[in-house]
Amino acid sequence: xxxxxxxxxxxxxxxxxxxxxxxxxxxxxxxxxxxxxxxxxxxxxxxxxxxxxxxxxxxxxxxxxxxxxxxxxxxxxxxxxxxxxxxxxxxxxxxxxxxxxxxxxxxxxxxxxxxxxxxxxxxxxxxxxxxxxxxxxxxxxxxxxxxxxxxxxxxxxxxxxxxxxxxxxxxxxxxxxxxxxxxxxxxxxxxxxxxxxxxxxxxxxxxxxxxxxxxxxxxxxxxxxxxxxxxxxxxxxxxxxxxxxxxxxxxxxxxxxxxxxxxxxxxxxxxxxxxxxxxxxxxxxxxxxxxxxxxxxxxxxxxxxxxxxxxxxxxxxxxxxxxxxxxxxxxxxxxxxxxxxxxxxxxxxxxxxxxxxxxxxxxxxxxxxxxxxxxxxxxxxxxxxxxxxxxxxxxxxxx
Amino acid sequence: xxxxxxxxxxxxxxxxxxxxxxxxxxxxxxxxxxxxxxxxxxxxxxxxxxxxxxxxxxxxxxxxxxxxxxxxxxxxxxxxxxxxxxxxxxxxxxx
Ligand SMILES: Cc1cc2nc3c(=O)[nH]c(=O)nc-3n(C[C@H](O)[C@H](O)[C@H](O)COP(=O)(O)OP(=O)(O)OC[C@H]3O[C@@H](n4cnc5c(N)ncnc54)[C@H](O)[C@@H]3O)c2cc1C
Numbered sequence: 001x002x003x004x005x006x007x008x009x010x011x012x013x014x015x016x017x018x019x020x021x022x023x024x025x026x027x028x029x030x031x032x033x034x035x036x037x038x039x040x041x042x043x044x045x046x047x048x049x050x051x052x053x054x055x056x057x058x059x060x061x062x063x064x065x066x067x068x069x070x071x072x073x074x075x076x077x078x079x080x081x082x083x084x085x086x087x088x089x090x091x092x093x094x095x096x097x098x099x100x101x102x103x104x105x106x107x108x109x110x111x112x113x114x115x116x117x118x119x120x121x122x123x124x125x126x127x128x129x130x131x132x133x134x135x136x137x138x139x140x141x142x143x144x145x146x147x148x149x150x151x152x153x154x155x156x157x158x159x160x161x162x163x164x165x166x167x168x169x170x171x172x173x174x175x176x177x178x179x180x181x182x183x184x185x186x187x188x189x190x191x192x193x194x195x196x197x198x199x200x201x202x203x204x205x206x207x208x209x210x211x212x213x214x215x216x217x218x219x220x221x222x223x224x225x226x227x228x229x230x231x232x233x234x235x236x237x238x239x240x241x242x243x244x245x246x247x248x249x250x251x252x253x254x255x256x257x258x259x260x261x262x263x264x265x266x267x268x269x270x271x272x273x274x275x276x277x278x279x280x281x282x283x284x285x286x287x288x289x290x291x292x293x294x295x296x297x298x299x300x301x302x303x304x305x306x307x308x309x310x311x312x313x314x315x316x317x318x319x320x321x322x323x324x325x326x327x328x329x330x331x332x333x334x335x336x337x338x339x340x341x342x343x344x345x346x347x348x349x350x351x352x353x354x355x356x357x358x359x360x361x362x363x364x365x366x367x368x369x370x371x372x373x374x375x376x377x378x379x380x381x382x383x384x385x386x387x388x389x390x391x392x393x394x395x396x397x398x399x
Numbered sequence: 400x401x402x403x404x405x406x407x408x409x410x411x412x413x414x415x416x417x418x419x420x421x422x423x424x425x426x427x428x429x430x431x432x433x434x435x436x437x438x439x440x441x442x443x444x445x446x447x448x449x450x451x452x453x454x455x456x457x458x459x460x461x462x463x464x465x466x467x468x469x470x471x472x473x474x475x476x477x478x479x480x481x482x483x484x485x486x487x488x489x490x491x492x493x494x
Contacts, residue, residue: 039431
């Protein structure tokens with residue numbers, strides 16, 4: 001392990017790897033990734049592979065739109081097939097409140113040049129005959145949304161990192177920091193100390209714990225979300241399907257398997273054991289929307305977490321308390337989509353030392369300043385904010 | 400018998416040669432080796448291939464089998480119909 005690195009990236013998930021890759025590409029010097037387990041062991045290989053810009057906050061739409069562009073060329077850029085396909089994403093609503101969210105979001109997306117459309121019941125039936133129309137009040141569809149295989153994306157970034165000389169330290173846990181004044185001077189790990197001039201916190205749902213070791217308070221909370229995969233089928237399901245209630249997600253990868261997931265409830269245990277109750281809840285809800293799913297076999301299931309912020313938007317940029325400590329977390333269930341663009345923008349800020357306009361609204365200081373980026377498709381309202389967030393609870397959005 | 404491919408994972412059709420190549424590329428962790436090659440993700444969920452792959456990895460890394468850990472074993476033990484789970488039928492017999 002290096003004794004000294006220019007930048008230390010904590011977390012070897014898709015976000016940390018994308019940041020590390022973009023940093024070395026910009027030539028910032030030695031970059032070291034510290035990962036407690038294996039690369040991709042967190043949420044990055046436990047998600048539903050969906051890539052969309054159907055969001056409710058302008059800032060998120062802009063970021064996601066950039067990320068979608070990067071995804072299109074990512075196989076070529078990284079020299080590794082990420083099994084990317086532009087199958088579109090369909091967002092579904094069952095209640096009047098959910099339908100209103102979709103309608104409002106489509107108007108905003110259209111204004112920003114994203115061609116999302118509300119599908120009427122006839123269109124829905126004609127184009128997506130496998131969905132149960134009785135359970136769907138509204139559906140929005142963006143044909144330019146896409147999906148890629150989560151394992152392949154993690155491997156594509158990690159292989160590119162390896163080629164470019166990023167030091168990838170697996171089974172290396174961050175235990176603390178050496179902080180002097182408003183700066184981290186070294187990172188203490190289970191395998192020794194690394195001196196560094198900048199640190200990136202991309203530890204997913206564990207980011208709050210990691211930040212606390214440096215005396216930085218993050219408002220992020222853990223929402224348990226589990227996933228499952230079926231046996232492979234002949235490829236038939238192009239779009240990613242996202243039901244706002246949950247969210248519940250379902251799609252098919254280019255390997256043929258159907259991948260699905262459901263966000264459950266708040267859970268601070270952060271244990272990664274999957275549960276039978278998830279399998280039952282998910283299957284019941286998924287069969288309601290997609291009846292013929294009942295004939296598929298569930299092959300494997302797993303547990304994961306969303307790292308959710310008070311406004312449902314990510315925390316990106318330097319911490320106020322410790323200025324060389326950059327946050328790349330709080331993705332609230334959208335980190336797979338945003339990883340490519342966040343890697344680029346964060347590397348730019350770190351290399352240039354000054355903010356870029358598209359990133360600045362996401363700085364951690366926004367919670368103190370009350371400049372929230374309210375994301376109405378994020379499952380913020382499933383968490384108990386009031387008890388721990390006195391300063392932000394009044395402004396915490398509800399859906 | 401002629402010299403053919405030595406298959407390690409029948410479900411996903413992965414040969415020993417492909418495993419060796421992946422390990423040489425740097426996929427030395429069983430969890431990432433699984434994801435790169437696809438072994439143990441088919442209908443048998445690793446029951447017929449995982450130990451073979453662990454043996455190859457142990458040999459190449461100069462480790463003993465006892466030092467190797469398996470991947471996380473994920474439920475269900477065998478494939479279950481989603482329809483049965485949706486109906487709660489897998490709990491039949493429980494109080
Ligand atoms: C069921 C499910 C479905 C999802 N579906 C989608 C989707 O369709 N689309 C989408 O965009 N997003 C989706 N997401 C969200 C997405 O997976 C995450 O936002 C994204 O993977 C976050 O990546 P990350 O690299 O920040 O975090 P992670 O992948 O969790 O990586 C963090 C890493 O940090 C490591 N770490 C933690 N603590 C330490 C420490 N002290 N020292 C060293 N290392 C440490 C962990 O081991 C982990 O590997 C889903 C998530 C789940 C759970």
